[in-house]
Amino acid sequence: MSSPSKRREMDLMKLMMSDYKVELINDGMQEFYVHFHGPSDSPYDGGVWRIRVELPDAYPYKSPSIGFINRIYHPNVDEMCGSVCLDVINQTWSPMFDLVNVFEVFLPQLLLYPNPSDPLNGEAAALMMRDRSAYELRVKEYCQKYAKPEDAGATAEEKESDEELSEDEYMSDDEMAGQADP
Amino acid sequence: MSVLEELAFAAEEELELSADQIRVNDQLQEDELLAMESIYGENVIILDRQRGLRTFQVHIEPKIPDELTITTKLCTTSSEMEMASTSSTDEFSYSFRVKFLPPIVLTCSFPTSYPSHKPPHFIISVQWLDSLKISGMCSVLDSIWMELQGQEVMYQWIDWLQSSSLSHLGIHQQIILGPYGIKHAGDRRAVSESISPDSDIPLLRRYNDEQVLENFLNNLHECCICFSEHPGGDFVRLPCQHFFCQNCISTYSDLHVSEGTVNKLLCPELKCRGMIPPGILKQLLGNEKYDRYESLMLQKTLDCMSDAVYCPRCEFVCIEDEDHFAQCSKCYFNFCSLCNGARHVGEPCLSPESKLQLLEASLKSPSRITGAQRRLELEHKINEIMSEREVARVSKICPHCKMAISRIDGCNKMVCGSCGKYFCYLCNKPISGYEHFRDGACELFPTVSSVQQQWQERMNGRQAVGRLRSELNLGRGHKCPLCSQENVKTDNNNHVLCWACQTHYCYLCRKVVKRSSEHFGPKKCKQHTEG
Numbered sequence: 001m002s003s004p005s006k007r008r009e010m011d012l013m014k015l016m017m018s019d020y021k022v023e024l025i026n027d028g029m030q031e032f033y034v035h036f037h038g039p040s041d042s043p044y045d046g047g048v049w050r051i052r053v054e055l056p057d058a059y060p061y062k063s064p065s066i067g068f069i070n071r072i073y074h075p076n077v078d079e080m081c082g083s084v085c086l087d088v089i090n091q092t093w094s095p096m097f098d099l100v101n102v103f104e105v106f107l108p109q110l111l112l113y114p115n116p117s118d119p120l121n122g123e124a125a126a127l128m129m130r131d132r133s134a135y136e137l138r139v140k141e142y143c144q145k146y147a148k149p150e151d152a153g154a155t156a157e158e159k160e161s162d163e164e165l166s167e168d169e170y171m172s173d174d175e176m177a178g179q180a181d182p
Numbered sequence: 183m184s185v186l187e188e189l190a191f192a193a194e195e196e197l198e199l200s201a202d203q204i205r206v207n208d209q210l211q212e213d214e215l216l217a218m219e220s221i222y223g224e225n226v227i228i229l230d231r232q233r234g235l236r237t238f239q240v241h242i243e244p245k246i247p248d249e250l251t252i253t254t255k256l257c258t259t260s261s262e263m264e265m266a267s268t269s270s271t272d273e274f275s276y277s278f279r280v281k282f283l284p285p286i287v288l289t290c291s292f293p294t295s296y297p298s299h300k301p302p303h304f305i306i307s308v309q310w311l312d313s314l315k316i317s318g319m320c321s322v323l324d325s326i327w328m329e330l331q332g333q334e335v336m337y338q339w340i341d342w343l344q345s346s347s348l349s350h351l352g353i354h355q356q357i358i359l360g361p362y363g364i365k366h367a368g369d370r371r372a373v374s375e376s377i378s379p380d381s382d383i384p385l386l387r388r389y390n391d392e393q394v395l396e397n398f399l400n401n402l403h404e405c406c407i408c409f410s411e412h413p414g415g416d417f418v419r420l421p422c423q424h425f426f427c428q429n430c431i432s433t434y435s436d437l438h439v440s441e442g443t444v445n446k447l448l449c450p451e452l453k454c455r456g457m458i459p460p461g462i463l464k465q466l467l468g469n470e471k472y473d474r475y476e477s478l479m480l481q482k483t484l485d486c487m488s489d490a491v492y493c494p495r496c497e498f499v500c501i502e503d504e505d506h507f508a509q510c511s512k513c514y515f516n517f518c519s520l521c522n523g524a525r526h527v528g529e530p531c532l533s534p535e536s537k538l539q540l541l542e543a544s545l546k547s548p549s550r551i552t553g554a555q556r557r558l559e560l561e562h563k564i565n566e567i568m569s570e571r572e573v574a575r576v577s578k579i580c581p582h583c584k585m586a587i588s589r590i591d592g593c594n595k596m597v598c599g600s601c602g603k604y605f606c607y608l609c610n611k612p613i614s615g616y617e618h619f620r621d622g623a624c625e626l627f628p629t630v631s632s633v634q635q636q637w638q639e640r641m642n643g644r645q646a647v648g649r650l651r652s653e654l655n656l657g658r659g660h661k662c663p664l665c666s667q668e669n670v671k672t673d674n675n676n677h678v679l680c681w682a683c684q685t686h687y688c689y690l691c692r693k694v695v696k697r698s699s700e701h702f703g704p705k706k707c708k709q710h711t712e713g
């Protein structure tokens with residue numbers, strides 16, 4: 001790979017300079033947490049989520065993995081472990097995409113326009129198709145319950161151990177729809 | 183050049199100077215030329231003396247804003263002389279942007295009376311200005327001399343031409359080419375090389391493109407993927423004009439070809455998604471990987487055509503009909519795309535068992551088709567079917583998507599790895615959840631648990647280690663009381679498990695140990711001793 005660290009440094013710096021609260025996990029620049037606010041013109045408005053980003057070795061040629069630490073109700077996010085369906089990220093990924101792009105463009109778009117054809121959370125997808133207003137209400141409920149600013153700060157420790165186990169399933173590049181554990 | 187000669191000739195007639203004066207001028211001229219060469223380098227060209235006078239040329243690149251627009255009005259009427267009277271509907275203008283302009287060429291000749299009395303003779307030649315505008319420049323040069331009379335003036339002239347000439351002419355963002363076809367008026371020293379839009383436009387564009395390329399190659403640029411700096415030559419430019427450093431675009435292409443995602447191998451620039459030409463890909467990937475790329479592209483395209491299938495015999499691509507039958511146009515084999523066997527109208531596909539039986543029978547019977555070749559083919563076929571059988575032994579077929587799924591651990595409620603739906607591993611039926619195991623015939627957890635299975639495997643592993651260890655310590659161990667295989671003690675523990683027959687015995691007294699706590703103790707054999 002051609003100087004991977006420079007690109008990572010730059011991306012991380014740009015993210016920090018764009019006023020996103022970033023917490024590094026060890027100095028390897030492989031994974032970190034970012035505080036993300038729901039886009040204002042969506043039912044996710046007002047929610048605050050702690051998002052875990054993991055940069056693979058082949059970054060930027062391969063897309064990062066993204067997971068929501070505190071719970072979110074969204075067709076393309078697994079409700080239990082918070083991982084975002086990798087296929088959805090891969091569809092639009094390009095090496096020119098940087099982290100700021102992910103948080104300014106990709107995630108807001110995903111929240112505003114979920115992709116019902118590849119749902120990790122089948123129930124949410126079905127609800128969205130069936131009854132849009134009920135879906136939005138549910139989203140807001142979840143925001144109230146799980147996406148308060150305190151939730152985005154406090155729940156890190158508890159969730160870490162859970163995440164470690166199920167995160168592995170989504171690290172692969174297989175384009176699979178989500179699996180529930182038997 | 184002839185104009186210059188004429189001017190020089192005309193001027194010389196007028197003055198008579200002292201030899202001293204001529205010598206002083208001569209020295210000053212020489213010094214000035216040297217100075218100019220050192221300042222402007224290659225842009226100063228010394229020419230042959232004209233009538234004994236020093237003659238040279240300076241190429242002056244005018245300072246232009248970042249980008250300049252060049253516009254020219256193109257007339258649809260044939261006669262250019264009529265331009266003034268044509269209505270605006272017959273005209274349309276063509277514009278293009280440049281970063282570089284061909285230089286202003288100033289050709290000069292020093293008279294013997296320069297710099298004491300007379301200015302240098304000069305002509306100004308410009309590719310992209312008309313003679314009227316150039317005449318304006320000549321007048322300014324004259325006035326500069328007037329102010330500096332008696333001193334060297336070249337540097338001031340060049341400086342003015344370089345930095346102020348365009349703004350003086352009112353040119354800031356745009357140059358309008360022409361007017362064309364107007365009779366030459368104004369200063370004789372003003373030479374315009376602007377001939378017609380047909381010749382000017384290509385010339386200006388080509389000059390710009392060449393300069394842009396050279397500028398690019400000579401400088402360091404930052405690659406927008408890896409953010410490191412490389413010299414211009416290290417970059418690969420795509421037809422969409424986006425460029426990336428060789429390393430990045432190679433890695434990018436390599437990754438997609440290795441992973442088979444060739445449909446995404448497009449220009450990385452966001453929103454561009456331009457194509458990467460095969461020629462460039464070939465250079466980046468090398469022959470082998472490029473071949474893989476081509477075959478993947480073909481496969482992907484064919485996969486899009488859902489009724490394309492591959493002939494089981496020659497792998498040529500064929501189109502199947504609604505009944506899943508197809509005929510290969512290369513080898514003429516009529517086959518069924520579901521079971522890859524010969525076409526069987528009205529009958530269902532054969533199971534692997536029946537296929538195997540048929541094949542084994544045909545292998546034994548005297549064959550009409552001669553040769554070891556054919557036998558080999560049949561052997562291959564048999565191997566294939568044996569594999570299918572083995573797959574059937576260790577896995578079950580998902581009732582929804584027909585993918586073979588192997589159960590390694592956990593319960594019998596299976597989530598298909600391919601389609602994500604549930605099925606029961608025991609009876610192979612689709613299920614909705616745990617209900618199926620509550621009152622059905624199928625049990626949720628298998629009788630021989632996987633834990634026990636793992637333990638067995640571990641034991642086998644231990645056997646291997648034990649044997650190895652005793653082989654290494656040959657002579658230093660002693661024989662097991664039951665099977666006489668050599669065993670070696672591990673970490674001073676006298677309770678030994680024979681690797682060969684799995685008997686527990688005591689290293690000290692060589693008796694079989696049924697219960698460790700009964701055999702070992704302070705008054706009996708000691709459990710841990712050295713040696």
